[in-house]
Amino acid sequence: DPMIAIFMGTYNGSEFLEEQLESIAAQTYKNWKLVVSDDGSSDGTLEILRRYETLWGSAKLEVRRGPSKGFAINFLSLACDKSIDADLYAFCDQDDVWLSSKLNAAVELLKEHDMRIPHLYGGRTMCVDRNLNIMHPSPLFIFPCGFRNALVQNFAGGNTMVFNLAAKRLLESAGIQSVPVHDWWTYLLVSGAGGHVYYDEYHYILYRQHPNALIGLNSGFMSRLLSLISVVRGSFAQHNDLHVAALNQSRELLCPQSKGLLALFIRLRGGSFLQRMKKLEVCGLYRQTWRGTISLYLAAFFNKL
Secondary structure (H helix, E strand, C coil): CCCEEEEEEECCCHHHHHHHHHHHHCCCCCCEEEEEEECCCCCCHHHHHHHHHHHHCCCCEEEEECCCCCHHHHHHHHHCCCCCCCCEEEEECCCCEECCCHHHHHHHHHCCCCCCCCEEEEEEEEEECCCCCEEEECCCCCCCCCHHHHCCCCCCCHHHCEEEHHHHHHHHHHCCCCCCCHHHHHHHHHHHCCCEEEEEEEEEEEEECCCCCCCCCCCCHHHHHHHHHHHHHCHHHHHHHHHHHHHHHCHHHCCHHHHHHHHHHHHHHCCCHHHHHHHHHHHCCCCCCHHHHHHHHHHHHCCCC
16 A cells, blocks of 8 residues: 655644544554644644654654744645655645545545656545534535646645655655745646646545634635735735746746746736736636636736736
8 A cells, every 4th residue: 555644734733733633543544654844833732742753653653843934834844855755645734634534535546547647636625613513615626627727726725635756756856935835836836747636526624714723715705805805905916926936946847838838827917908818818727616717807907917
């Protein structure tokens, strides 16, 4: 069975950490190891991790000191570490609960494919409150995953993502980049390199929504309204600035088609109003929901791509 290295980034996560660790221990798929990078927690997070390290053994759990530069850099410090050897790799948040078949679902899909080609798996989550009461599932995406989507939207939360060694080699080659989030960057890199991206319409994670979460699901009327406001104010454009800079630094990793699309996207962002609207159609960029499509065209209209 493929060995899975699970990458967890922690920061002051003691309130829910034990539940997450127990859900990992309860996985039906047993060939895994957990590598935790703690970003300078001042609560009881490290004490919990050290206790489980003693309980599970160092072969099953390794705790490291993180770079203390934010959660995205913390996760990428693990994903870009060439010394972590496994067949598959999974991102893991500190405050979720994994259903027992979470890892097995990804392994069953990925192990059937050529491991020399970059593969990335991700999917839906079930949103719950701090007490694990069911709220709603994440939106169901129906359009194909690919670079035309990745340039303007992530396809899944990092807490669902599992990827193979070829995809990790891409992340290593690109190095630790200053990007908004590690998961969207992984999607951009794998799809841009011509890798395969798989979206699972089923959920295997209880995604806890609480005020102290480092990142939450963009759902609900107010969240969607705030998302549209952030597009108009330029937050979307700022994210794209960082993505374009990182992709330009990693151009040699992209396939020819993605290089051409990236160049067109860069020209689109700097064009006049008519050029932006025309090239947006030529690029074929798309988001997964009608609300997302509206926000994309609003961004183009206000020159905030």
